[in-house]
Amino acid sequence: xxxxxxxxxxxxxxxxxxxxxxxxxxxxxxxxxxxxxxxxxxxxxxxxxxxxxxxxxxxxxxxxxxxxxxxxxxxxxxxxxxxxxxxxxxxxxxxxxxxxxxxxxxxxxxxxxxxxxxxxxxxxxxxxxxxxxxxxxxxxxxxxxxxxxxx
Numbered sequence: 001x002x003x004x005x006x007x008x009x010x011x012x013x014x015x016x017x018x019x020x021x022x023x024x025x026x027x028x029x030x031x032x033x034x035x036x037x038x039x040x041x042x043x044x045x046x047x048x049x050x051x052x053x054x055x056x057x058x059x060x061x062x063x064x065x066x067x068x069x070x071x072x073x074x075x076x077x078x079x080x081x082x083x084x085x086x087x088x089x090x091x092x093x094x095x096x097x098x099x100x101x102x103x104x105x106x107x108x109x110x111x112x113x114x115x116x117x118x119x120x121x122x123x124x125x126x127x128x129x130x131x132x133x134x135x136x137x138x139x140x141x142x143x144x145x146x147x148x149x150x151x
Contacts, residue, residue, distance in 0.1 A: 004039050005029040011042040011076070013085045024081045040089050042081070046073045047097045051104045056112040058120065066112055066120070068128060072100045072144045084143025100144050107135040 006012050008027035015022045016037030023030065024042075032039055053066045074084040074096070088096050108131050112120060120127055 002032055002034065003029050004032050006041055009043070009045050011044055011074075011081055011085075013040045013042055013089055014038075015040075022082075022085060024078070024085060026076050026081060042074065042085055042089060043093045043096070044074045044076060045093060046071055047093060047100065049097055049101045049104065051101060051108055053105055053109050053112070056109050058112060058117050059114055060116055062117050064112070064117060064120065066108060068104075068108060068131070070100075070104055070132075072097070072104075072139065074143050075140075080140070080143050083141065087142050096144065099142065100139060103138050103142070104131065104135050107131055107138070110134075 004012060004014075006025070006027060006029075010027065012025040012028070012030055013022050014025065014030050014032060014037060017033070018037070026044070030039070049070045049072060051066075051068045051070060055063045056066055057063055074080065074088070088099070111127065111130055111134065115127070
């Protein structure tokens with residue numbers, strides 16, 4: 001028998017006998033029956049990602065390299081925690097970041113392909129906002145939430 005705790009930057013995912021579905025506790029404690037229940041921790045820390053897209057072709061066919069920064073974290077809303085537990089339980093913060101990075105890079109590449117070179121460089125804030133808007137839905141379906149992106 002024992003109590004298990006975690007800080008505000010983690011969530012406990014409790015599974016086992018007596019639970020019809022995993023119980024998720026964000027920054028708190030729970031009681032775990034040894035041998036019939038177990039816990040796993042889900043890291044909720046903020047990740048700063050450097051998204052690099054070398055040789056992306058604009059709508060004019062001009063190859064450019066695009067680098068941007070994004071801040072991503074797993075949202076602490078109950079539904080987001082369930083999705084994140086389903087998708088990322090047992091994964092390190094680096095593995096979670098890699099999944100978010102690939103999603104953001106894919107959207108970044110797709111958006112650059114619809115813009116001219118001038119539109120990308122003259123309207124960086126608009127470009128970053130568009131990448132954030134489009135990628136946010138995919139990330140939310142996995143569990144993480146996009147904080148801010150800039151190109």
